[in-house]
Amino acid sequence: MDNEKKMTDKEITAIGAGVAILGSLLFYWFGQFISTIELLELAYGSLNFFNNPLTF
Amino acid sequence: MLNSLLSQYTRSLILVAVLLLIVILEVLEVRAAIYPGLLPFFEWARSSSWLGLIGTTYGSIYATVEAVHLLSMAVIGGTVLATDLRLLGVVFRDLPSETLTKGTHKVFSAALISAIATGIFCAAGVGDKVYYMEVFWIKMLALVAGSLFVFLVKQPLLNSMPHDEINPWTIRLLAVTSLLIWFTVAATGRWIGFS
Numbered sequence: 460m461d462n463e464k465k466m467t468d469k470e471i472t473a474i475g476a477g478v479a480i481l482g483s484l485l486f487y488w489f490g491q492f493i494s495t496i497e498l499l500e501l502a503y504g505s506l507n508f509f510n511n512p513l514t515f
Numbered sequence: 516m517l518n519s520l521l522s523q524y525t526r527s528l529i530l531v532a533v534l535l536l537i538v539i540l541e542v543l544e545v546r547a548a549i550y551p552g553l554l555p556f557f558e559w560a561r562s563s564s565w566l567g568l569i570g571t572t573y574g575s576i577y578a579t580v581e582a583v584h585l586l587s588m589a590v591i592g593g594t595v596l597a598t599d600l601r602l603l604g605v606v607f608r609d610l611p612s613e614t615l616t617k618g619t620h621k622v623f624s625a626a627l628i629s630a631i632a633t634g635i636f637c638a639a640g641v642g643d644k645v646y647y648m649e650v651f652w653i654k655m656l657a658l659v660a661g662s663l664f665v666f667l668v669k670q671p672l673l674n675s676m677p678h679d680e681i682n683p684w685t686i687r688l689l690a691v692t693s694l695l696i697w698f699t700v701a702a703t704g705r706w707i708g709f710s
Contacts, residue, residue: 472529472668475531477692484699
């Protein structure tokens with residue numbers, strides 16, 4: 460007795476495309492986050508949001 | 516055996532072929548080779564095409580078309596939020612998701628056509644500027660990927676059977692992917708505006 464439902468072609472395509480696109484977008488936005496942090500560190504020496512040397 | 520596999524899993528095999536093709540094109544640096552050849556087209560769009568000429572000559576027309584572009588993007592955002600948050604079970608839980616997805620898809624398609632048509636006009640007016648922007652190309656990539664995802668992957672699956680027969684994790688993956696794709700299109704669009 461096989462109670463498990465066989466996945467359809469459309470379901471496999473949806474999972475494959477979803478994983479590929481979601482993975483790529485997460486990779487892109489994570490990269491943007493890291494480069495933003497690096498820019499902030501370059502500008503302020505270290506991340507210090509509440510004691511910003513440019514705001515007196 | 517092979518014929519049965521090909522006919523049974525046509526879409527999956529096409530997806531694998533497309534992903535392989537993308538990897539091969541990237542390894543062979545085809546994208547980098549094509550990029551410089553596109554500059555004359557963008558310069559022509561900005562300086563010589565009638566779209567570019569209208570856009571750069573009449574600021575009021577450019578602003579009006581851009582407003583329609585932003586409204587179309589807002590409608591896309593609304594339909595995507597309504598559809599995908601319903602698929603995630605967050606909003607409109609009293610409505611059948613089959614009814615909602617079919618209804619919003621028609622509005623989404625019309626808004627997408629409008630956004631693309633007005634977007635071409637807007638890009639033509641600043642063709643020589645957007646060509647050099649990485650974020651413009653990210654938006655185009657996300658737009659193409661999002662459109663193909665919606666019309667060739669998401670809707671065919673959602674229309675093929677009652678949603679409660681689809682694995683809930685597959686539905687969640689579809690919804691989250693769709694939300695992130697259209698978030699990227701919207702965010703990179705605004706990024707172009709602020710660059």
